[in-house]
Every structure is written in structure tokens, then in C-alpha cells.
Amino acid sequence: MDTMASLLEVKNLTVQFPGSTGPVAAVHDINLTIARGEVLGVVGESGSGKSVTSLAIMRLLVPQAVTSGTILFDGRG
Helix, strand or coil, X not given: CCCCCEEEEEEEEEEEEEECCEEEEEEEEEXXXXXXXXXXXXXXXXXXXXXXXXXXXXXXXXXXXXXXXXXXXXXXX
């Protein structure tokens, strides 16, 4: 296997939660690729979606969350 292959690929990740007037997008259309051995820091203001993005990648979101997009870890979804 290629040592520089992507370890994590996130393509068009969107996460929505139900709101009183309809769905609320917490994360919209996130794309990122992390290669083996690469380090990524995620920074942003409070409420910008850092935790929701991380929880979506780890598949730990609450059942009410609606996700779309693709998350591949080591080539597997």
C-alpha cells in the first residue's frame, strides 16, 4: 500500500439538526483530506462546527442528526 495514501477523506459533509422552523445546518459542505503521517488542526469560533464535524467523522452524532456526504477512513466508508 502507498505510504502517502489518504488516511481520512471527507467529501461534501453536511450535518443538519431539526429546528422549530425546519432543519438547521451545523456543518455545510466540508471537504478535507488527511494523508498518513499528516497532522491537522481545526480552529474556529465557538459554534463554527468543529465539534460537530469531529463527531460526524467518528460517527458519534445524536440520532436526530441528519448527515450527507462521504467519510472514508483508510479507504473504507
